[in-house]
Amino acid sequence: MRYGRLLDDILRKNRHTSGEEILGLLDGELPARDAERVRRHLERCWNCRAEAERTGAAVTGFVEYRKNLLAGRERRFTGLPGWEARLGDEPAPGPPMFRLRHAALAAVGLLAFVFLGLRLTSTDSVSAADVIANARRAELAPISNPGLVQYRKLSLRRRQQGSEPVRTAEFEIWSDGSGRRVRHSGEPDLLVEIETIFAANRRGSPPLSAAGFDSWRNSVKARKETVTAVSKGDIDLLTVTEEAYGVIEANAISKAQLAVRKRDWVPLAENFTVGPASRSRDYEVEALESRLVSRAASPFAPPSPATAVPPAAERAPSIPAEPAVSSGGMLDEIAAHYALHKLGECLDGAIEIVPSVGKLTVKGVVESESRLAELHDALADVPAVRLEVQVPHVATDALVPLPAQAETPPAEGASSPAGDRIRRYFESTGGGARAGEQAAALADRAVSIVGDIRRNAWALRRLAERFSSLGAGRSAASASLLKTMVSDHAEALQSESATLRDLLSPLLDAVSPGAAAQAGSTPPAVSDWAAASSEIFESQRTMETLVHELFIRSSGDASFDASAAQLRQAIAILQAKVQVLKEIVP
């Protein structure tokens, strides 16, 4: 019986693939096991690979043929004017004259609506896109005096929800021409929670950021947006409200509002609702203070801004002088990615490279002219690059704080079961009165490292999605650049995950001693770097969720212990997967 099965297996592995299987693979319709088998067969069988290429060519031919046909039709088909007249009270489709009558009535109604609409909105109307674009420019306005930096202080508040108390935190943000420094204080649980929410909603910036708001807005497929003008005291505000439709997951922002001061487009307040309606949480962010301060008195003073460039960039070789394969070719694109990689711009996704026929467009926003100059220099050796990077030119002056609102102060000493448990751990290790501070510092550091891991995992995945093959079909120079980028991210992930493990091990060992013995992990069976990167990304997400579970959500000791055990395992799995990637890309 066993031999029979073995024989079946051998025959199955060696037989040629059918047309259905090849098409199923190209369409992503084969079950995973079959897809893997067909893929492996195609790797070793030239006949079947040629057949797969002919299938792809036939599909491409049909699609192009159809596109030409449809383009011809669409020139004549410009929608169906008056089709809405058939909706509403009409219970069933009627004869042609009936349809025409309704179509005429609808056309009259539409004209009236358009006319009224224009009258209502013609005075001082502004779109959400305009408000956000202006706010983005305002918040990135350069500071002419190099001895000064912009300082902003924000308050963050999570509204009371059922038995969950109000939670608060504060952010202090210093911005100069080359970067930003953020310091936060308040309840660590809330900080971790916000970090997780922003990560889940593609918001890389601190709260009350027009860029972050815009980034989330662009990531929402179906949404409704409105702009309303309101006044608070003597300040005129424009408020952009965005509501997302569709399935709202636990950490997804379902509704957000950004209030911008009309006079200078500076964002002053932001509200957002997270999660589905049945379990939603509301957050409010407000600008408390904004002024120019001396650079010497800011966090920019001790470390030089030059340290903003990641160490990996210093190790990396320069872009080779080899001529591009072709204008807009893959070497150009990889070289452009590499230039951004050297500047550390690959980590937050604020700049993107859009390839098109004959050129590469680098799009995004940078904070200053000096950063733009760095970008220019870095991309100077890459041919056919067009830079569409914006630098704001809106003048900034001192902000007027919003009028104080009557708020209920947060409960003194409010904390979560998780916070208590971590504090107890530090008390048991001799922390004494400083146990609370130590617990907060641990959470802060863990969140920071998890954020670094996420940025590297995202950067890796973006590369994997764009360049699924490292070497095949590439020039040596192109493959070398790609491998350098992948290796840099793999090194960073290895180092950061080891730091996280070392940071959390004492706590995890203490609360879940059994977990240490189970922390072994089986590396995933993948052989290509894109699959390995995808695995790393999934593990990073699991690990981040567990950090969230550990520091925020755990409702008691049992839940805390379970999260601790799983987190230890998740870190080990991530490390194993990074090792797999390093072996694939030595």
Add this chain to the structure above:
Amino acid sequence: MNGWFDAAWMAESLRSRSARDVVAEVYRHLQSPVYSYLHATVGSRVEAEDLTQEVFVRLHQELQRGKAIRNLRSWMFSVAHNLAMDACRRETHRGVLAEEDLVQTAGQERDLIEGERNRKMTASLQRLSPRERQCLELRAEGLRYREIADVLQVSVASVQSFLARAVSKLKEEL
């Protein structure tokens, strides 16, 4: 796009908006694909426009009756397909599928399909069975095999087979 018009989107949309507004939004996104499929199937521009209207009117009626639609995209193409088949049956010279009309359509578009490759493609398409052509058109509109099976009321395995045969015929002419 596929994941967008799912049951949750529909339920959420109907909670906050009228059925008419929901249909208007669906219309903005699906009018062109639905029209394209109908045009390819019935072959007449005027009839395809009429039937496209009909599909959206039926959607509105369905929503007003409070009917739940699990997969809107499949539902829209199912209605479009059934309307197209009815239209073909009404006009007997068309046969069950307007295969002749597809050829005729290609002829009408002759100015756009110049060149050897397009001539070969036109010849290949004439050799497809109605089901094969329908599967090809629906797949080109982005429907998954399961969705195509729902629209045509056949099994997923049949869809896989129709598509493979269709592509095989296209390959022969390449």
